[in-house]
Amino acid sequence: MYLLGYDVGSSSVKAALVNADSGQIVASDFFPKNEMKITAAKPGWAEQSPDMWWENLKLATESVLSAAGVAGGDIKAIGISYQMHGLVLVDKFKQVLRPSIIWCDSRAVPYGEKAFKAIGEEKALSHLLNSPGNFTAAKLAWIKENEPQIYERIDKFMLPGDYVAMRLTGDAVTTIGGLSEGIFWDFKEGRISKDVMDFFGFDESMVPEIKPTMGIQGYVNAWAAKELNLAEGTPVTYRAGDQPNNALSLNVLEPGEIASTAGTSGVVYGVLGNINYDPLSRVNTFAHVNHTSRKNRLGVLLCINGTGILNSWVKHNIVASGVSYNDMNDLAAQSAIGSRGISIIPFGNGAERILQNRNRGCSIHGVNFNINKQCDLIRAAQEGIVFSFQYGMEIMRGMGMEISVIRAGKANMFLSPIFRQTLAGVSGAVIELYDTDGAAGAAKGAGIGAGIYKDSKEAFASLTKLDVIEPSQALREQYQQAYETWKQYI
Numbered sequence: 001m002y003l004l005g006y007d008v009g010s011s012s013v014k015a016a017l018v019n020a021d022s023g024q025i026v027a028s029d030f031f032p033k034n035e036m037k038i039t040a041a042k043p044g045w046a047e048q049s050p051d052m053w054w055e056n057l058k059l060a061t062e063s064v065l066s067a068a069g070v071a072g073g074d075i076k077a078i079g080i081s082y083q084m085h086g087l088v089l090v091d092k093f094k095q096v097l098r099p100s101i102i103w104c105d106s107r108a109v110p111y112g113e114k115a116f117k118a119i120g121e122e123k124a125l126s127h128l129l130n131s132p133g134n135f136t137a138a139k140l141a142w143i144k145e146n147e148p149q150i151y152e153r154i155d156k157f158m159l160p161g162d163y164v165a166m167r168l169t170g171d172a173v174t175t176i177g178g179l180s181e182g183i184f185w186d187f188k189e190g191r192i193s194k195d196v197m198d199f200f201g202f203d204e205s206m207v208p209e210i211k212p213t214m215g216i217q218g219y220v221n222a223w224a225a226k227e228l229n230l231a232e233g234t235p236v237t238y239r240a241g242d243q244p245n246n247a248l249s250l251n252v253l254e255p256g257e258i259a260s261t262a263g264t265s266g267v268v269y270g271v272l273g274n275i276n277y278d279p280l281s282r283v284n285t286f287a288h289v290n291h292t293s294r295k296n297r298l299g300v301l302l303c304i305n306g307t308g309i310l311n312s313w314v315k316h317n318i319v320a321s322g323v324s325y326n327d328m329n330d331l332a333a334q335s336a337i338g339s340r341g342i343s344i345i346p347f348g349n350g351a352e353r354i355l356q357n358r359n360r361g362c363s364i365h366g367v368n369f370n371i372n373k374q375c376d377l378i379r380a381a382q383e384g385i386v387f388s389f390q391y392g393m394e395i396m397r398g399m400g401m402e403i404s405v406i407r408a409g410k411a412n413m414f415l416s417p418i419f420r421q422t423l424a425g426v427s428g429a430v431i432e433l434y435d436t437d438g439a440a441g442a443a444k445g446a447g448i449g450a451g452i453y454k455d456s457k458e459a460f461a462s463l464t465k466l467d468v469i470e471p472s473q474a475l476r477e478q479y480q481q482a483y484e485t486w487k488q489y490i
Contacts, residue, residue, distance in 0.1 A: 005443030016439035023462030079238035079446030082161030136182030169218030237449030249441025262413030266307030
């Protein structure tokens with residue numbers, strides 16, 4: 001008995017096949033091997049073809065079934081994780097009307113800001129828990145004004161995960177979590193936001209039917225079964241955005257539990273048990289995967305755009321050709337806490353939410369030509385990323401969130417000892433690293449949704465802890481001093 005999980009990102013589509021009994025991943029793969037194309041017709045735009053997601057999903061499915069020697073009929077449930085905040089539009093024949101406007105597209109910022117002021121900032125935050133900002137609702141408003149001929153043909157708007165599920169099942173459905181991340185959900189009223197729909201002039205008929213995050217969302221139809229070599233009737237029983245799903249993958253479900261990732265962008269994601277928000281909307285609050293009308297479970301999302309992309313920039317522009325990331329980590333270790341006076345502000349990948357959507361850019365401060373070396377720059381880049389995390393976590397703590405343990409997959413920036421030690425040192429939190437990924441988490445989420453697992457404890461009993469990094473009390477003051485120096489340059 002197997003579970004199939006998909007993780008539909010903006011770089012690739014990953015599939016993982018999990019043995020439901022042992023909880024172990026028996027096969028996983030991703031496509032394409034190079035990053036998927038993102039089209040930017042104008043500065044600040046970012047679009048992808050939903051058909052491209054499906055074609056890569058097909059390749060990943062074929063690969064894991066072949067590698068594991070598993071027949072499609074042996075898969076008992078399917079789960080989907082997906083890139084958040086995107087917009088997919090389909091007509092009444094379920095045909096895509098235009099490329100998807102994805103998460104990192106910033107064209108809709110003015111539309112969200114206008115709605116925030118018109119609805120009333122206090123009302124928007126207390127009901128939506130966020131400013132409409134640059135999320136899915138604002139992107140749909142951009143379509144309405146700038147592409148009216150497309151807007152008139154819309155039958156349903158969807159998030160990327162909704163679209164993939166529609167291709168699997170033939171049904172256009174969504175979740176409360178998905179609607180909340182699109183800023184369509186009113187948490188006080190427990191329904192689709194009338195304020196948002198009325199202000200933008202959206203018809204509720206465009207909203208897909210709402211299904212539970214964990215539960216039956218549809219069944220694989222004959223067409224998709226043939227496309228993917230799966231069994232017709234296989235249930236799709238879980239769907240969540242990539243960051244809530246990453247938290248699920250790390251068994252982060254209850255108040256005070258924290259998950260983190262540090263790829264191209266970086267995320268700290270914590271669970272709240274009460275409805276709350278940041279009054280400046282510098283972090284975002286969405287329905288978590290286990291949120292219900294009877295039990296509030298909200299995910300507070302801190303996102304730093306300039307994370308691994310800064311480390312990558314250093315690799316391609318500062319160090320010699322052929323120097324690996326591991327080599328860079330070794331070089332960084334030759335420097336000292338505080339990088340001998342260098343501070344790097346890492347916000348060079350667009351407007352940052354924690355800075356109230358200011359595009360601060362990346363900058364380097366404190367260079368001394370007489371003492372600083374390459375190793376100091378490399379370390380300062382990693383410290384700058386960590387310090388941006390700490391800056392955001394101070395906002396989360398201000399909302400009443402406890403941050404004593406941070407769980408993460410052992411991947412990307414968390415492979416760097418300097419990154420891990422600095423994060424533990426400046427935050428005072430224990431870092432726990434696990435062997436997991438989003439596609440495997442989606443597979444186990446499907447197992448919970450299908451009733452194969454009775455709860456998350458059973459689903460994640462096999463979760464393997466790889467490493468624990470304790471904060472150094474002896475070095476805490478040095479980390480804090482370096483952070484305070486860094487903070488003065490924001």
